[in-house]
Amino acid sequence: MERQTAQAAADALTLGVLITRWQDGALRDSSASYRKDAPASLRSSFAGLLDRPARSLTTMEMQAHLDDVTLRYPVMARRLHACGRSMFGWAEKRNLVPGNPFSDVVMEGRETSREHVLTDAEIAAVWNAAGSMPYPFGPFVRLLLLTLQRRNEVAGMRWAEISPDRSTWTLPGGRVKNSKGHIVHLSAPAQQILADLQPVPDPDTGMASPYVFTSNGRSPVSGFSKAKKRVGEVMAAQAAESAGKKPSALPEQDWRFHDLRRTGTTVMARLGVGHHIADKVLNHVEGAIKGVAAIYQRHDYLAERAAALDAWAAYVLKVVKEGGIEPPASNVVPLRR
Structure with a gap:
């Protein structure tokens, strides 16, 4: 028995x-x-x-x-x-099972880190393609590019996390990869994106949804693979319409949303931003400041991080203006108001 x-x-x-x-x-x-x-x-x-x-x-x-x-x-x-x-x-x-069926599984190859950094032409192409896409993914992609935060963190952005003057976005520890709360400076272009948006109503309550980016009012946006594919399609269509452009100016399609973070920090280094500041912008726990110094380092470099993101935003707008492929006005879909 x-x-x-x-x-x-x-x-x-x-x-x-x-x-x-x-x-x-x-x-x-x-x-x-x-x-x-x-x-x-x-x-x-x-x-x-x-x-x-x-x-x-x-x-x-x-x-x-x-x-x-x-x-x-x-x-x-x-x-x-x-x-x-x-x-x-x-x-x-815990003696819940007699053995581990995964322990002797053989996996071929190994996962390697991506090293792709977007060119200036690609940065401009992503920005322009996003500007031609409707809410929620058009402004979502642009804010992802400007803030350099993780995809899921931007997707789950809540109105309550945005300061009244839209100058900062405060991520609670429970919403970030390293469980460490994070304050993100919002540059002027990022603030404008948020200013152009209005809360979507929750169909169940009739109240405003807490999520900045939502398709149904009940939950944050998802379906990132389809969104990335759509951005790529728009980029390709806009490049094709740009007759007379040099081949080097056409956007390459081998990029991921996560590559935007690497691109931003690479450009920041070119602009003279210290690696330790870039690590703070990305909310990396271990970076240029390591060991005992990292344990006792209590300065969050808020002013320096703000300056870095402002410089990055200015750089994005600069390459869009000077080297980007501007979409035809007739194809531009305004941000949701």
Whole structure:
């Protein structure tokens, strides 16, 4: 009887239940984005196994599935492997499962860091393409470029996080990757983008949505892959319409939203901004100031960060004016008012 009870309890711990327990337990102190995205990725990729007892999953099954994912999405496969191995390792230490089916899975290759920095022509092309796109993604992309913050952080921006004079945006620790609260200076162009927007109503309450960028009034924008694809399509269309332009002035399509952060800091270095200031702008915990100095460094360089983002915004507008490919006026869709 006791053995049957133990077996029933083990069978009740399905993969779906284990993911939830891992999210509520091991990930409790993780960043909000990882706590949300890692379990969601596992549930989506292993949807057909969610009702299986976690203890019944085998290395052979995990290897076969991740090999299939690798064929099309190698980076995603490596991240799924890392999440699965971490989750089952946590469960194994608590005697919830007899072993870790991910521990002996072999992943080909390794994840390498992207080093792409947008050219001035690409910066201008992204800015112009975003200006031709309607709310929410048109102004979203422009603000992403101007603030150099992470995609999910900008997407989840709330009106309550913006200061009354629109000069700063305060991110609470629960919304950032490193769980460290962050104050972002808003340059004049960034302030103008926000000034041109009005809160979208929440259809359930009739009240204004708390989110600056939302498609439904209930939640922040998502669907970034489609948005990036649309930006690329607009960039290509605008480049094609620019007859007589040199090939070097046409935008290259091998870029990601995250590359905007690297591009901004690269340009800041050219403009004389110190690496430690750029690290503060990006909200990197470990950067140019390390070790004991980082522990005792209490100065947040707010004035210097503001100057850096102002200089970056001025640079963006400069390359748009001097070297960018301006979209035809007839195709421009104004920002939502």
